[in-house]
Amino acid sequence: MILNGRTAVITGGASGIGQAVCMKLANEEEVRAIAVVDQAGETEQFCRKLNDALGRPVLLPYCGDVTDRAFRESVFQDMEERFGPVTLCVPAAGIVRDRLAVKLDQTNGKVKHNMYDEDEFRRVIDVDLLAPIYWAMRMVASVAMDRATRGLKQWVPAETMQGAIVLIGSISSAGNRGQIAYATAKRGLEGAQATLAKEAVYFGVRCAIIHPGFTDTPMVRSLGEEMIKDRILPNTQLRRLIRPDEIAGAIVFMLKNSAVSGTLWADAGWHPTA
Numbered sequence: 457m458i459l460n461g462r463t464a465v466i467t468g469g470a471s472g473i474g475q476a477v478c479m480k481l482a483n484e485e486e487v488r489a490i491a492v493v494d495q496a497g498e499t500e501q502f503c504r505k506l507n508d509a510l511g512r513p514v515l516l517p518y519c520g521d522v523t524d525r526a527f528r529e530s531v532f533q534d535m536e537e538r539f540g541p542v543t544l545c546v547p548a549a550g551i552v553r554d555r556l557a558v559k560l561d562q563t564n565g566k567v568k569h570n571m572y573d574e575d576e577f578r579r580v581i582d583v584d585l586l587a588p589i590y591w592a593m594r595m596v597a598s599v600a601m602d603r604a605t606r607g608l609k610q611w612v613p614a615e616t617m618q619g620a621i622v623l624i625g626s627i628s629s630a631g632n633r634g635q636i637a638y639a640t641a642k643r644g645l646e647g648a649q650a651t652l653a654k655e656a657v658y659f660g661v662r663c664a665i666i667h668p669g670f671t672d673t674p675m676v677r678s679l680g681e682e683m684i685k686d687r688i689l690p691n692t693q694l695r696r697l698i699r700p701d702e703i704a705g706a707i708v709f710m711l712k713n714s715a716v717s718g719t720l721w722a723d724a725g726w727h728p729t730a
């Protein structure tokens with residue numbers, strides 16, 4: 457699928473993996489317009505800088521919370537009015553809230569239960585599971601509505617692919633200590649991907665999922681250098697963090713290659729002990 461000239465929505469686009477995807481799509485694929493959706497204050501500055509470097513206003517900052525329905529609708533409506541249907545979507549905004557599920561207090565031998573605050577669990581599910589699914593579904597609707605106005609019904613291969621979505625899972629979807637909520641959300645995305653892949657092809661849209669290993673972004677740096685050195689790097693074959701542009705390269709490949717409809721593990725040979 458040719459990405460040149462298309463319109464994209466990337467959430468979490470102001471940092472880490474989302475930012476690297478925006479840069480690749482703008483620089484190498486010459487996508488026409490990219491909605492950079494993020495709640496971070498640096499969103500506008502990032503867009504301005506990259507637009508200046510490119511010499512064309514390809515990145516459009518949209519500052520807000522991805523769990524806000526009205527905000528989501530306003531982003532899509534604005535993009536559709538200005539550029540037509542949105543045909544690429546990478547919902548990369550995400551958070552971690554790590555804590556053990558149940559813990560033995562070594563000082564008094566008592567078990568601490570209810571460790572994982574329920575409101576925090578729900579917030580992780582809202583941001584890491586529900587939001588990416590709803591942003592992806594709204595992109596499918598963007599393509600479907602455009603087709604309906606043109607009197608097109610079921611997609612046929614002669615049209616070639618109309619759009620693509622890449623959801624961002626994680627190696628934690630296979631289970632990871634301290635990440636009960638995050639792992640649940642990321643595993644849940646697999647079900648969403650498998651379902652959307654089956655449904656959205658009616659409109660000519662593919663849906664895939666990538667499971668990145670530990671990647672050098674602010675999210676991972678926030679775990680602390682000791683954690684990275686002692687607990688993460690020894691369990692990888694690369695013995696280093698993955699670069700965001702390596703994951704972005706894989707995501708862009710998945711968007712472009714029409715044979716991709718499933719799952720890619722880009723995990724640096726992650727092989728933790730039990």
Ligand SMILES: NC(=O)c1ccc[n+]([C@@H]2O[C@H](COP(=O)([O-])OP(=O)(O)OC[C@H]3O[C@@H](n4cnc5c(N)ncnc54)[C@H](O)[C@@H]3O)[C@@H](O)[C@H]2O)c1
Nearest residue numbers: 468471472473494495496521522549550626670671673675
């Ligand atoms: N870094 C890794 O090792 C790694 C590994 C596997 C999966 N992932 C996933 O990749 C994605 C990107 O992570 P990253 O490492 O680049 O993190 P990051 O912290 O660098 O970037 C995440 C971005 O999402 C934004 N964001 C968070 N909550 C938001 C909200 N409610 N509304 C709007 N924006 C919001 C943040 O402002 C930030 O800019 C996430 O889904 C993460 O779970 C990361």
